[in-house]
Amino acid sequence: MQAKHTLITLYDYELSGNCYKVRLLLSMLNIEYTSQTVEFYPAQQHKTSWFKSINPLGTLPVLVDDDLTLKDSAAILVYLASRYDKSENWYPAGDAATLAKVTEWLAFADSITGSASQARLAEGFFYQLDAEACRASAHQLFRILDEHLWFAEQQNQPWLVSGAEPTIADIACFPYVILSEEGSIMRQDYPAIRRWTDRIKRIPGFTVMPGVFPAGPAQTT
Amino acid sequence: MNLQLAKQQWQPIAASTDLIPRHVFHAQLFGRELAVWRADDGHVNAWENRCLHRGVRLSIGINDGRELVCQYHGWRYANRTAGCTYIPAHPADAPARTICNNQYPVIEKDGLIWSCMADDQPEYSSTGFLSGEKLVLRSIPVNATVDVLLEQLTDHADNRDNINLQSTNPHATHVSLSINDQHDNHQIDFFLQPVDSHRTVIRAILSGVQSNTNESDKLHNLYRYNTTLTEIRELAENEMQRLETPEPWEVVIKPVSELLAHMPEASNRANGLLRVKVASTDNTATAIKSLELVSIEDQLPTFHAGAHIDVHLPNGLIRQYSLTNAPGQTDRYIIGVKRESHSSGGSSYIHDSLKIDDVIAISAPRNNFPLRRDAVKTILIAGGIGITPLLSMATAMHHSAQPFQLHYFVQGEDHQAFSEVLSRFETSLIVHTALDPAETQSRLNEILQDYQDAHHVYVCGPGPMLDATRSIAEKNHWPDNSVHFEYFKNTQTQDDTVPFTVSLARSGLTLQVPSGRTLLEVLRENNVDLPSSCEQGACGTCRVAVTAGEPLHQDVYLSHTEQQRGDCMMTCVSRAKTDSLTLDI
């Protein structure tokens, strides 16, 4: 039997979409953890020397599991899925092409963070950023995402990466898409994205955060 | 371009495939936002994208397959009627029946969903597509006016040898191109959906596709035209950079009715009769027949679990029957009728003479036995045919995954009605068969053992059983307002000997009610219109508020507490203990 190790700690800020990515996967994998709040806004605790001693980059989230400290949401998702998901669906390491596709979408998720999340920071949290430019980039990305998802639907593929089950690619892209309207990036023009977000909300273990509504029950046949 | 003409026409608002189950599509046409959703029965609803209560978009709401639920306060609106079926802030009231969202006409044809903003819609006429299979291309939203897009589309056709502009319709939101290359002979019909003054969705249908085309060739076509349309979008949006962006179209939202603008008390008023057809009947149990009623004119009105209708039989009799189906089911009403051994012509007519396709008149549903959905625990107790209103309640709770227990007391197994519906409730259903009165009482005592806050019991059945249930509940410390009941009829002895005077506070009338006449009759004679239904003190429809004097209650509708409070009465049977009464009508 494995030695019982200490609980995972997540350095967390509730309104952060990047932290939400990790909370989602922890919940979907049913992993127990403790949350340590870092007040990102307005106190900027992530820029304090206390927090920088944990993460010199001063970014959230940070995950600590035994001796391992991880400081990037994508890295944390990869770690959690590889270590704790027995089904190996969330991070399908066995297949080179699939794994590369997942990685491609993780990079895409970072682009969404760089645009949609920035617009949200400008609108809701008064960051001095060029919100208009962020919105324009986000719309370019959303057009690509919607097109991808529409053609996936045509081929009965519900998720970002082909296969019957969702992967961490979906988890990485979801938060700043679903929070985009807080940055005045409307999703009305992206019907395939809207359907995909409904599907994600119905994954067992899904949790909400402020700004995200729950979905109703799926149709049972 | 003048889009006024286009406004009179059917315009696409979505693709059929956009409306997957349990999803709400966010559409827009001529500036007006629409929440478009498909119910589990396949019906497509196109509603104003706005909850009537506080204006929150319904496109963020929940499609539960039968009702659309607003995220803000949980108001529920029914499939087809758009009528509000439940207001959680006031769980004990049935919503005023007239709370109804604005709906827009909708047609599903040729793989698209169409709507029309004109008051008088023309007939929908299908486009002349090429024969063979049709492919609905991926829709492309463009930040450009219809004019700019049209120009780009026609330029595109003009610049290519293999593409010919076939026609544009006079309203110019429809463009048809024919495409001929070495393999294919296709036609593409573009429908430019005017979303807003400077936003347009290109929807397109490719026809002339050979019906034996395999999936990968179809996909190839979808990709190919998606690329073309994306290019056209880019050109149109570049063109828009040079132009001034027009102001968004102004949308006028219809005000709610005068009646709803005031803070309402729950209203159960119903007027006018509806004509319905008997679509099917079923001998669901010994001496119990169920009738499926469908409208022959309009959509049937929204109702709330626990509601009943008056059935006007061709022989002149009027009888009350509870609706057994759940509020989300709006395409029919289902009632259950027991043949009474001493029928005075109502139930026997239904059993012996009423046939499929017969047309009868019914009242709009009234609800004096509403289901609260804020209970921690709900117990439903049915005796015999008393199952009917409780079946509606159980189905409503079953749909929304709320816990309940349905206790069904029957004489024998062959007396159990609606078995098919009941079987869905699985362990929530407990059937008690062939108990004598003493056994029934002891069983009821077990059921009502443990009262706790926010527990509610609903009971409907024969009079003696209701009386027993109410007194057992009282002994077990159930407060009056947690015990809900509906009697079939009032078997109490009525005393109509003592005359009295009534003053009507709002109408300014003072009237004498002589012995032998009811208050309701006297009011009617003096043109005071009051709704009524059973006229024997059982259904609660003719209730009025009393502001002075003490009523002599002779009904079986009000609870003991309500009767003691003396602030309301049933005008059909109740009278006065004091010489006079003042009523708030």
Place this chain on the structure above:
Amino acid sequence: MSSTCTNLCDDLVILNQWHAIAAIEDTSSAPSHTRLLGEQLTYCIVDETVRVCRSDADTLPLPVTCAYGYIWTCLGTPLPLFELPEYLESDRTNVCAASIGVRVSAPRAVENFLDMGHFPYVHTGILGEQPHTEVREYDVEVTEDTNEVIATRCRFYQPQAAAGAEGGMLVEYVYRVPHPYCSVLYKSCPDDESRMDVIALFVQPMDEINVRAHALVSVIDKNSAPIAIRMFQQTIFGQDKPILENQLPKKLPLDPRAETPIRADKSAIVYRRWLSKQGIRYGVIPAAA
């Protein structure tokens, strides 16, 4: 697409009000920027003096008052700011709990603050929980002396009324609207039955349809750390935000036929009438005369 509204305010009732623009503790000597009633403002604290002025010109400094943890300014001739005596009680913890941007008009934000019916749906598990959805009868009046809207005897089921409390209970609330864009909520205090915790909402109208919602929380509970209070309030505001941003129209319609009130909305009805009576036009759609 973002819509900011550049119209300047010509509504004298609103122009002559004090408006909160920032928490004092979040303000430093480095100039910060914000918008009020469509105008760009710059503010800072230098040598313990708060300065607020219009950004576009070196005009005279604007009037400033510091109250309830926030900096308040006025673009017209200021009327006295409403009283909030609890703030000064020595045994209270006062926390500037959140300042969040919301794309809605100020009166819509205030109306949402007065509303209990949304607790089980929007603040699920925190301020309410299904199936406990009933809004019980309560009283609303406009006070004669101070001309404030007051709602009393408000009770709503709260799943976890106090930290560590088992099960839910009915919590009692009193609401005050002492300012067209501000509201104060008094809530039964779990530790001391005779006292009330205070949560105040100060809405800064950046323009007619964009606001900054500022919260002041004043509690008697000595055990609540300010950071926990701030995170709690940010959660609540974060949950309200997408609802408010999806309200159509964004301005509050004062015509009674624009929306459908129910008995639970008594306080909102009185608030709308009260705004109408004062002739307020900014952030609302006035009822047709």
